[in-house]
Amino acid sequence: QKLQKAHSSSHRPTYSFEFFVPKTSQGVQNLYDRMDRMYELGPQFIDITWNAGGRLSNLTCEMVSTSQSIIGLETCMHLTCTGMPIQLVENALKDAYNSGCQNILALRGDPPHGSESTSANGNELVPEFRYAKDLIKYIRAKYGDYFDIGVAGYPEGHPEESDIDVLIGYLKEKVDAGATFIITQMFYDVDNFLSWVEKCRNAGITVPIIPGIMPISTYASFMRRATWCEINIPKNFLDQLEPISGDDNLVREKGTELVADMCEKMVAAGIQHLHFYTMNLEKATVMVLDKLGILPEYIPEEDKKNPPLPWRQSL
Ligand code: FAD
Numbered sequence: 001q002k003l004q005k006a007h008s009s010s011h012r013p014t015y016s017f018e019f020f021v022p023k024t025s026q027g028v029q030n031l032y033d034r035m036d037r038m039y040e041l042g043p044q045f046i047d048i049t050w051n052a053g054g055r056l057s058n059l060t061c062e063m064v065s066t067s068q069s070i071i072g073l074e075t076c077m078h079l080t081c082t083g084m085p086i087q088l089v090e091n092a093l094k095d096a097y098n099s100g101c102q103n104i105l106a107l108r109g110d111p112p113h114g115s116e117s118t119s120a121n122g123n124e125l126v127p128e129f130r131y132a133k134d135l136i137k138y139i140r141a142k143y144g145d146y147f148d149i150g151v152a153g154y155p156e157g158h159p160e161e162s163d164i165d166v167l168i169g170y171l172k173e174k175v176d177a178g179a180t181f182i183i184t185q186m187f188y189d190v191d192n193f194l195s196w197v198e199k200c201r202n203a204g205i206t207v208p209i210i211p212g213i214m215p216i217s218t219y220a221s222f223m224r225r226a227t228w229c230e231i232n233i234p235k236n237f238l239d240q241l242e243p244i245s246g247d248d249n250l251v252r253e254k255g256t257e258l259v260a261d262m263c264e265k266m267v268a269a270g271i272q273h274l275h276f277y278t279m280n281l282e283k284a285t286v287m288v289l290d291k292l293g294i295l296p297e298y299i300p301e302e303d304k305k306n307p308p309l310p311w312r313q314s315l
Helices: 025-039 057-071 086-099 132-143 164-176 190-202 219-228 235-244 248-268 283-292
Strands: 014-019 045-048 075-080 103-107 148-153 181-186 209-213 273-277
Touching: 014 025, 025 057, 045 057, 045 103, 057 075, 057 086, 075 086, 086 132, 103 132, 132 148, 132 164, 148 164, 164 190, 190 209, 190 248, 209 248, 219 235, 219 248, 235 248, 248 273, 248 283
Parallel strands: 014 045, 014 273, 045 075, 075 103, 103 148, 148 181, 181 209, 209 273
Antiparallel strands: none
16 A cells, blocks of 8 residues: 555655765765666755765765756755864855755764864864854854754764753754754654654744654664664564565565555654655665655656745744
8 A cells, every 4th residue: 555545645745865975076976876866756855964074075065066056956965063174164054055055954973083172184173163053053143044954853862862851952952043953863663753753842842853764775784773873673673674684685675664664654643754864875765665655656747746845834
């Protein structure tokens, strides 16, 4: 049963894709081909990661500019602030502005090892950029309301803070500083996510909350990423995936079913937008969208137009 048959078009979820920056210009060129193809899948936006400290910042800026102004995808640029020379922050924002990109995911990033006052290349760092909220304030002060600003949310805690209520307090500070949407860390425990959303709402956070979804490609990568992000793997995932762990095709098929079930449950609970961590790969994400029946080929022509971005819809 495809999802679009069960829901009217107004309840069909929209979706978006995250891409990370390859290490080389050649890798970027190869990724453009894939982005071109994935454009045909009708994502509402795509986002491009930022390497903490600003390594490869030129490639992120180039990709944001190409994707926004040449490929024509609504693009969101990630930007971290800790350990970042002020000039890199300035340049990145200016490049985004000049390319017409209006969406920034403002992040702290992870602090560099060693010296806190100068970056690896000796540039001056910005002492006031301690948390993501400091970057949000900076962007608002410099650019007013030009950018929509997203922030990271952690339904299962952050490696430096496991108390969910304390973290929700920090998330509220980010929204109060000017964030207009939230994208979450990946998770597989939907019940926990939905109760976390409710806690956020009860804490007065009213901006759109977008779930971050990591499709399952292989058993090893699934386990590695879940462990790295310190997230709970529900028992039914382990029960169903562990016995077939040696067969990548079976894992991908079963993983698709499990992830599509997650998505259906969230949509049934009122979540309208699904954000996929693609890991720069097409297949696993396409399989989930196919299973959900929300690929463009299933959508009647008159329904194809995307609604406004989640954070540009009136709540
Ligand atoms: P913050 O919200 O600033 O929080 C950082 C830590 O400080 C938390 O432990 C929090 O509890 C604590 N804290 C916050 N405010 C306060 C306060 N007022 N007082 C005391 N403590 C406080 N990393 C990258 O390098 N590049 C990326 O492109 C990238 N993209 C991401 C996308 C998403 C959707 C997510 C969820 C994460 C991403 N990350 C990325 C990882 C992120 O940079 C790390 O998780 C980082 O450790 C925290 O960043 P933050 O923006 O959430 O920080």
